[in-house]
Amino acid sequence: NAGVTQTPKFQVLKTGQSMTLQCAQDMNHEYMSWYRQDPGMGLRLIHYSVGAGITDQGEVPNGYNVSRSTTEDFPLRLLSAAPSQTSVYFCASKTSGGANEQFFGPGTRLTVL
């Protein structure tokens, strides 16, 4: 199993550009989520999904969109990038219920100029 994969690993955008961060998991997990982590900070929840076709907002959803058309994929779209969105983005997945162990992808390091 590849676990949780994210692409790209690094990305530089100009203010106002849009892009999609990709996330995929091959563990058949129902739950997927997106976090951002700013330097020296904890992780803040952006959006999450409890299953295909279902998404909901986290702590910091503004400026981001998500969709969940399949169990495996959970892309994160930046609509119009701003310097405040410079961060490391982590995707995670887990089974519903249980010990609540989330499996994280390796992260995407995004810089917005």
Next chain:
Amino acid sequence: GQSLEQPSEVTAVEGAIVQINCTYQTSGFYGLSWYQQHDGGAPTFLSYNALDGLEETGRFSSFLSRSDSYGYLLLQELQMKDSASYFCALYNTDKLIFGTGTRLQVFP
């Protein structure tokens, strides 16, 4: 809302025992998790307390007291590779909310 507080940094020497505390404010939650993150890496799951008391996993133990709104992670027989950031996180209604993290530095 929910908030979690952790000390920003803790230092210890190899072979020692260290405790990382986490105090929280919330109207309700299912459990408290702990994650480890090495510099430049992704968080990895360490433990989860759904009930009050101590959970032990090898050298790591985690404790939860709902009446005190408090938990801790106990690391025993510290090794250099334990140098990392440690995050507590509240699980509530499909959301996992993280604290700001504690950076542990282990010295030889």
